[in-house]
Amino acid sequence: MKPSIARASCLLAASLVSAGTSRADPSPATAVLSVRLVNLRSDVGQIGCELYVSEKGFPKNHSAALQTKWCPIASKESLCRFDPIPAGTYAIACFHDENNNGKLDTGLFGVPTEGVVASNHAKGFMGPPSFRDAKFWFAGAATELRLKMGY
Numbered sequence: 584m585k586p587s588i589a590r591a592s593c594l595l596a597a598s599l600v601s602a603g604t605s606r607a608d609p610s611p612a613t614a615v616l617s618v619r620l621v622n623l624r625s626d627v628g629q630i631g632c633e634l635y636v637s638e639k640g641f642p643k644n645h646s647a648a649l650q651t652k653w654c655p656i657a658s659k660e661s662l663c664r665f666d667p668i669p670a671g672t673y674a675i676a677c678f679h680d681e682n683n684n685g686k687l688d689t690g691l692f693g694v695p696t697e698g699v700v701a702s703n704h705a706k707g708f709m710g711p712p713s714f715r716d717a718k719f720w721f722a723g724a725a726t727e728l729r730l731k732m733g734y
Contacts, residue, residue: 613667614725620677622731623659623698628681630654632663635674638714642676642701670723674714675702679732698732
């Protein structure tokens with residue numbers, strides 16, 4: 584083989600090998616975020632948990648939630664596990680759907696008649712809490728938050 588052809592063959596082989604092993608940006612690490620809800624007034628019904636990534640729709644527009652989970656209740660507690668998510672800023676809104684109708688029931692002036700809680704135990708004034716008050720940093724490692732349901 585002539586030296587120029589041999590050299591070209593080596594360069595081609597080296598470029599193919601390096602193309603196959605090129606370093607792409609690794610995908611971000613993901614982990615399960617769990618929410619343990621305590622202080623439930625009964626084992627009746629189910630818990631609705633929603634995970635939001637922005638203030639858009641938080642906490643009233645359920646279709647704006649990144650994930651929604653329906654979780655059973657036992658011994659006046661419930662554990663909601665969200666599918667693995669990457670590190671980032673999130674907010675959670677949960678409610679105790681005591682009559683199993685799949686929605687948060689409200690009374691006069693929209694005041695909830697079922698238990699509600701948001702991450703950071705954020706509260707609203709004359710309405711639901713803001714995303715700003717409920718948001719928290721999730722580091723991308725398995726985490727369990729503990730929230731007390733309010734009625």
